[in-house]
Amino acid sequence: MKARIALIAHDKKKDEMIALAGQYVEFLRGCTLCATGTTGGRLVNELGLTVERKHSGPFGGDLQIGAMLVEGQIDAVIFLRDPMTPQPHEPDINALVRACDVHNVACATNPASGHMLLSHLRERQTGGVL
Numbered sequence: 001m002k003a004r005i006a007l008i009a010h011d012k013k014k015d016e017m018i019a020l021a022g023q024y025v026e027f028l029r030g031c032t033l034c035a036t037g038t039t040g041g042r043l044v045n046e047l048g049l050t051v052e053r054k055h056s057g058p059f060g061g062d063l064q065i066g067a068m069l070v071e072g073q074i075d076a077v078i079f080l081r082d083p084m085t086p087q088p089h090e091p092d093i094n095a096l097v098r099a100c101d102v103h104n105v106a107c108a109t110n111p112a113s114g115h116m117l118l119s120h121l122r123e124r125q126t127g128g129v130l
């Protein structure tokens with residue numbers, strides 16, 4: 001079964017998301033992807049990925065992805081949060097990360113853990129042994 005991955009990045013982290021996703025682009029082409037609006041737009045335009053785009057984060061996109069996760073539709077979340085910039089939708093961000101913990105869904109919140117998660121999923125997809 002294809003891995004179902006949510007990709008989300010705050011504005012100052014979007015370049016890092018594109019760089020991260022770019023390193024796994026062939027693997028990600030074989031996954032089912034969703035993303036918040038602006039992040040998704042960049043993944044589509046810059047990497048040519050097929051992405052189900054939700055609303056932008058401040059307009060409820062994190063909550064939409066959280067709802068999908070609660071419904072069992074997401075296997076992993078890469079959420080590159082900006083720890084240095086206050087966000088108007090902080091409660092939504094916390095709700096999504098909390099939903100990952102409640103439902104035991106892997107959630108990487110920085111590029112280092114994002115690499116580990118994606119390389120693990122890629123390895124699993126290709127049947128390799130870690």
Ligand SMILES: O=C(CO)COP(=O)(O)O
Binds near residue numbers: 008010035037055
């Ligand atoms: O704000 C976000 C996540 O909390 C990201 O939303 P965008 O991808 O629309 O910028």
